[in-house]
Amino acid sequence: MTSGLTSRNGVRNENYLNLKAVTLEPRPFPRADGPDKVTGTGRYAADMVLPGMAFARFKYAEISHARIVRLDTSKAESLPGVVAVITATDVPDVRYSPGVADRTLFATDAVRFEGEILAAVAATTEALAQAAVDAIEVEYEQLPTVTDVVQAIAPGAPLVHPDWQNYEVSAETEQRPNVASFSSIAHGDAEAGMARAATVVTSRYVADASHASPIEPRAILAQWEGRKLTVWSATQVPFDARAGVCETLDLPTNQVRIIVPHLGGGFGGKCGFHFEAHIAALARAAGRPVKLVFSRKEEFLAPDRRREGMVVELTTGLNADGTIAARTGTLLIDNGAYTADAAFFPQLAAMLAAGPYRIPALKIEASLVYTNHQPSGSVRAPTAPQACWAIESHTDELAATVGMAPVEFRRLNGLRSGDVGPVGQTYGEIGLQACIDSVASRLTGETGTEADEAIGLAVGWWPSFPGPSGAYIKIDSDGAGQIITGAQECGTGAVMTLRQLAADELGMAAEDFELVYQDTGVAPYDTGATGSQTLFNNGRAVLLAASELADQIRQLAADHLEAAPSDIVLSDGHASVAGSPNPAVSVAELAATAAGAELLIAHGSGKPGEYPETVGASCVGDQGVAAWASPQFSCHGVRVRLDSETGVVRVLNVATCHDSGTILNPLGALGQVEGGVLMGIGQALTEGTQYDEDGCQRNPGLLEYKLQTAADAPTITTQFVETTGGQGPHGAKGLAEAPNVATAAAISNALAKLIGSHVTQLPMTPERVWATMTDATPSDADRDATGHDTSEPKSGDEL
Amino acid sequence: MTIDEQGSESESIGYDLHVNGQTYPVEATLDRNLLGVLRTEIGLTGTKEGCDDCECGACMVLLDGQPVNSCSYLAAQAQGRQITTIEGLGNADQLHPLQECLLAHGGVQCGFCTPGMIISAHALLERNSSPSRDEVGIGLSGNLCRCTGYAKIIDAVLDSASNGSVEPTP
């Protein structure tokens, strides 16, 4: 890390001059779970069965805001095959949720969104369970719905939670009427800066809500044996799930074991604690195991996990030379009816809206606004794709205003190594500029763009999240290794890469290790597959454990080879004395010796990386994510083609570049980037949740909520800037979320070149593109004003 | 989802299903889908349910060598036909070349789409042994993958095709 070498005025720290993006050659990556997954033998939660198990169904509100006048489950209880019916009165009276405790397992007095659970039923078949659910009677008194974030904060708006002031909140949470959590970031004097600016540009962008949509719908199976509870759950965060079960059912952690079979993707959709407690309570009431498998429709409607809709207003003042003088912004984030894990979203979104730019004066205010929609929660880079889409579209507008090429504007204003960021955090070596260079050269290097094509780019940033994490490693008598880790594999390959980390440290092969993972009953704590933190934190734990184990092996080898432990080197599964590969003793032989004496077992955890300080900035409602640990930077560029008569857009190719520090597993990293890009294209063009006027989802299915298909997939090239200073193992930063930040923004900017102005609603559906073109068919003068001179046929080819 | 409101009251019918070269007698009501019968009665859980709506392709199986969304196909209608599921294509000791290619190219992440993807790829390569990149994309377009962005899956299928790795189904 640097100190005293900062360069706010554009003088680059000479130590950072040689940063360059590179194309990484993938190293073979034998996934431990690969054979299971390609042969169909791997078990996912929905595949699990237990003798005597009953099937669960939920009774949902199906109305977005109402007072419960009567809830009668008696008919359901008397139906054949029904083994349990439970409601709020059958579980402890606990309000939970980090940040703002506004949630209960079952609706009590009122329902606040259509997917709220009134009752849960277990029966001997799913059909009987559904029949029982249908027999539950509920009478409502309808309450006014709040569906619009702007109206929600207007004076006199109906309150989603009339009792909000009585909820328990964390010390950091700043509440207001219909605002679950408010954050502002201020640095310098934004008003004065704006007043002095040569030009001021204001933009307003509105993003619809969207969904994580993992292909596996969630499934849960719970079984009690005496007072011990085991839950098999399709969760990304088994330890969070355990904490939730313990909190809501009032159980100690050592009586609850959460096991995750193979997990069919999550993308945040399976973060947080969801339905494990409902099913556990049902299983207890039923006196037998109970299983829940969600339909795709439930997957859309019920979880407290939706990518939040957002209204973003930004004003930026520019100096005559094109540098940014000041920025103000207001963000309204649709929290939905309950807070899930979203209390920190306003601060994250505010940082995203500041963007990775040098901004001397800044004031951004962000509110997490209650509505009667499905709750929002962390979905892959929460708030980022929408906020980045807004800020980066705005950035292209800024560039046009001062007549600069978008890429030059970013080069001028973008953060550089050693700079001080929006909250006074001083960055070390960062690769933003190298990312821009890499993408710009690849995109413009292509042969000419046709009149219906254009290229555009956007930059993004995203933090890494240091946290506690643990792992054990042991080597048994035959030399076979086992890594027992609290980490959770959601598909990214993060847990799979742990084998390689351990193997490299121990001079062994990845294949020498088997993994025991995603089981709270056997492994130490880890935060879970959330916040791109698995390799970042658990990698640290595994490395520490591996190095402790290496010491143990060296000690044994030293006795065997009659040398000092410090002279022993481990490679190819053998120990030998440095400089003389013969004689060597195999790790297996040493392990056999150890098996009769002191066993080869090691554990690792280690202190999590520290969060940097914020300096000279004021953060109201500070949730601790204003200064970014191991910040990641990215640039995405796209070439799009527009059917100008219909507004249909296709992304033809994508160039990306990421600074995520050291890349531990290139093949896995490329997979994360490519998956993130496709998700970003979906968010940009086809993925948006539509609501009816009562706040109910109109498209909770995969036909009308359209993910991109293989036929839509563009070619994607990716480079990495391997900066130093990442707090993860060997200098790694996080990675899985960062690729889901800048794609939609890049598409927006490319598209704007073709139609003369930005589409201000996300997703930029064909109809919205068409409406933007027809509403504001730009005259040539307009186009000049935005700096995109379409009189020149190749204008789309410039960045 | 219940189709027949009589639920379990409706009569079961008996028939045989031929799956991966083996015959299984089945007793089930008419409304049962092939996916459910494969997973529950026959116990082959490699075929997945992602939507029960013909939209995701996780449930893809081969019926007489051709791909079918088993979630939306009546089990009883499959009697007399040869059904191939992912379990019929290869096993951990002897992976099918498509399975090997997918792993080598990094085309597997969470793996939930993978069985269906392999089935569709298999059918595609049987139809067209040297597809273009675009043809692979169209051929796999009934199989959603949320993890990979498809690039590595398409690479794997193209690689597999260039090795001429698909033999006719048993």
Place this chain on the structure above:
Amino acid sequence: MTERPNPLLIANTIDEALDAVSRGSTPIAGGTDLVVGARQGNKRLPASLVAIDRVEELQSIGLDSDGSLSIGSGVTHATLMSSTVVVTNYTALADAAALIGSPATRNVGTIGGNVMNGSPAMDTGAPLAVFDAMIQLSTVAGNRQITTSELWVAPGQTSAEPDELCTAIIIAPQPDRSGSAYVRLEYRRSMEIAVVGAAAVVTLGLDGTIAGCRIALTAVAPTIVLVDGLESLIGQAIGEATLATVADLASSQAAPISDLRASEQYRSHSVGVMAKRAVLAAARRATGESISVPVNRSIGVGSDGQRQWEAGAS
């Protein structure tokens, strides 16, 4: 226990199928509408079904003695899109079949099922309408043939009697120098349902001007719409003005609804675009030019053909 018909009969011949239908069984071909609809809870699964997917007699495509094309109702979309006679002479139908669902949907879904399901968004409907196809409905007593507009009466509703089985779709030969095309608006390149669509068959005179033109529209009314007033195009050359007229006629005769997929205004506008593209592609095919099936992917947005397309339009 009450006497119940056999829940599922597997027919091997037309006679077996007709017999079952006469006793109240509902035909199921690929089941891609019937089973999907039932699982979504839209329509209950009938208590008795007759599977007709193994009736070989229903699976052939052949020429009748008068030169008409006869397509068995059990012909799958996969077969239809790769049939030489369909691709050569009734290309619009191949365009439509090639767009339906995914390879799996096309592999089991049939033209008979598409036609008898009667959805206003059905893709083979507009091509069949412009070809003036006759739908052959059969009972144990005999056959009758009706036009598509007689068959489709409302969304998801046909005029066929419950004991009638669709056995074939018959299309008269097209005049010389004819070409056809079906284009639909889609938001993704696959797995779509027509937001709107249009089929056209264009016959050119010896001088290259339009000698005949029929256009039908998908998903802009309760049933497939045949566009009126196309006589004005006769004798016109294909060019910007003609295509603009086509677009206007199509847009003005569309009576779409607003729904999740699109607003009424956008549908009206874009169906005009589809109509003019269908006419242009049909006219180019009429000249003998080969544009591969489906037009959507060979000339659609994102394909390199799109530019040749635009070049052709000006």
